[in-house]
Structures are given as C-alpha cells and as structure tokens.
Amino acid sequence: xxxxxxxxxxxxxxxxxxxxxxxxxxxxxxxxxxxxxxxxxxxxxxxxxxxxxxxxxxxxxxxxxxxxxxxxxxxxxxxxxxxxxxxxxxxxxxxxxxxxxxxxxxxxxxxxxxxxxxxxxxxxxxxxxxxxxxxxxxxxxxxxxxxxxxxxxxxxxxxxxxxxxxxxxxxxxxxxxxxxxxxxxxxxxxxxxxxxxxxxxxxxxxxxxxxxxxxxxxxx
Numbered sequence: 699x700x701x702x703x704x705x706x707x708x709x710x711x712x713x714x715x716x717x718x719x720x721x722x723x724x725x726x727x728x729x730x731x732x733x734x735x736x737x738x739x740x741x742x743x744x745x746x747x748x749x750x751x752x753x754x755x756x757x758x759x760x761x762x763x764x765x766x767x768x769x770x771x772x773x774x775x776x777x778x779x780x781x782x783x784x785x786x787x788x789x790x791x792x793x794x795x796x797x798x799x800x801x802x803x804x805x806x807x808x809x810x811x812x813x814x815x816x817x818x819x820x821x822x823x824x825x826x827x828x829x830x831x832x833x834x835x836x837x838x839x840x841x842x843x844x845x846x847x848x849x850x851x852x853x854x855x856x857x858x859x860x861x862x863x864x865x866x867x868x869x870x871x872x873x874x875x876x877x878x879x880x881x882x883x884x885x886x887x888x889x890x891x892x893x894x895x896x897x898x899x900x901x902x903x904x905x906x907x908x909x910x911x912x913x914x915x916x917x918x
Contacts (some may be wrong), residue, residue, distance in 0.1 A: 713728030714786075719833045719872075731767065731789040732894070737902050738829055739766055743773035746859055746897045746912055747828060751777060752828075755857065758823025761849060763812050768794025768805065775805035813841050816848035825849070827854045828900060832860035832872045839882045842876055847888050847917070854917040856889070859899060865909045866870070876911060881914045890905040890916045 711726050720726055728737040747770045750756070758781055762771040767790050775781040775798075783805065786793050794807040809816065812830060823844060834842055846856060861871040863887030875896045883889035892914045898907035 703757075717833065718835045718838060726748070726787070727785075728787040728789050730788055731793065735764070735902065736790075738908075739769075739838060740900045740902060741769065743769045743858065744828055746899070747826065747857075748773060748912070750857060750912070755855075755908050756824045757855075759820070761815075761818075761822040761825045761878055763815065763825060763827050763846070765794060765807065766790050766881065768797050768807055770826060771805050771807070772801060772803050775803050776801075781805045782818070782820070782822070783807040784812065784815065786811055813838075813845050814843045818849060821849055821851050821854075823854055825854065827858045827860075829859065829861075831858050831879075832874050835872070840887075843882055843887050843889070850917040852917055856880075856885075856913075856915040856917065858911070858913040859897060859913065860910045860911055860913075861899060862896070862909045864896065871908075874911065879911060879913050883913070885918065888918060890918050892916055 701706045711720070716726065735741065751774055756774050758775070758778050760781045761772050762781060762783040765771045765785045768783050771783035771794070778862045783794055786809065788809050791807045791809050798805045798807065831839070831842070850856070851855050858879065863875045879894055880891045883891050892894045894913045897910045897912040899910040
C-alpha cells in the first residue's frame with residue numbers, strides 16, 4: 699500500500715496507527731531490520747513450516763501475513779505455489795525481494811498492513827501466520843481476524859505458529875494460551891480451529907527454540 703500523501707515526513711509509522719508492540723518499543727517494526735537480522739530472523743524457513751509444507755499443508759494461492767524477510771514464503775514458493783508475502787516493514791520486504799531474485803524463486807512481496815489485507819483485492823486458499831498473531835493484544839486480534847476473513851473464502855486454511863504459554867520462562871512477546879487462540883478464531887468470527895499442536899519457533903536468542911503452538915484453522 700502507498701504512503702498517505704498527508705503523512706508527515708518525520709512520522710516513522712507512515713500515517714498508520716502503531717500496534718501495541720510498536721508503542722511499547724517506541725519504534726516501528728521496520729527498525730528491527732535496519733541494523734542486522736531481527737531476533738526472529740534465522741536466515742532460513744522455520745522447521746515447523748518446512749514440515750508442514752512437506753506434508754502437503756499448502757495449496758492454491760498462499761498468503762504469508764507478516765512475512766518478514768521472506769524465508770518461509772520463499773520455501774513454499776519453491777514448491778511451485780503462487781505466494782504473496784505481506785509485511786508492514788519496508789526494509790524486510792526489500793530484503794525478501796532480493797532473496798527471491800538471488801534464488802530465482804517466483805514469489806511476490808509487498809508492503810502492507812495486516813489489519814487492512816482487504817486492500818490487496820485478492821483471496822487465498824492458504825494463509826500462513828508465523829510469529830505475527832502473538833504480537834497483538836485483544837482488540838488488535840479481533841481486527842486482525844476480521845482482516846484475514848476479508849482475503850479468505852469458505853474452506854480456506856490458516857496456519858498460525860505463535861509463542862505459547864506452556865513455559866513460564868518463555869521470553870517471547872505475548873505468549874498465547876490455547877484458549878486464546880480458540881477464542882480469537884471462533885465460529886462466530888467465521889473460523890473453526892481444527893487443531894492446536896505443541897511446536898517450536900526457532901530464534902537467534904534461544905538455541906533450542908521457544909515453545910509454540912501450531913494451529914490449523916479453517917474458514918467456514
């Protein structure tokens with residue numbers, strides 16, 4: 699999406715409402731990518747996503763919401779699927795595009811707001827959220843789920859890989875409870891949670907990765 703014409707030049711959020719995570723950090727997501735890899739950027743796709751892909755978990759047009767520098771999206775695209783990666787961080791999207799070109803992988807990456815996915819004007823059969831949902835708080839989650847609904851139709855599959863609350867020492871942002879996942883993606887919001895399984899998210903700050911949930915959710 700383009701920057702608003704009336705956005706002040708010194709506005710790091712480019713005219714949009716900063717998320718709760720950005721408000722606490724005092725800087726936009728883009729800043730995480732400007733001085734080297736972000737803590738969640740491991741330079742390769744998440745093992746949980748690789749396993750999911752190898753089991754045939756992705757089909758049709760695929761959206762990677764909060765794609766970062768694109769490693770998960772590029773892995774899925776390498777299987778021959780059309781993939782669009784969206785992230786609010788311009789630096790991350792630029793890096794993802796460079797990776798796609800260097801690897802000769804046909805994948806599309808655009809700068810966009812996860813709360814306004816409807817602006818893409820497209821629908822997807824599979825959606826991946828790897829590490830985005832857990833950065834949102836209650837009201838933000840509701841807006842995000844509505845945004846996801848705007849780009850999916852009945853029968854679409856959503857995968858959410860997020861930090862879990864099973865380990866009290868989890869240092870990840872906003873560890874999520876299984877009940878929170880199920881509540882956010884309830885039938886009243888147009889979703890059905892098919893499964894929530896224990897998993898791991900690899901990071902640069904934890905050698906063994908962090909406890910996570912991998913949720914499989916269907917649009918109804």
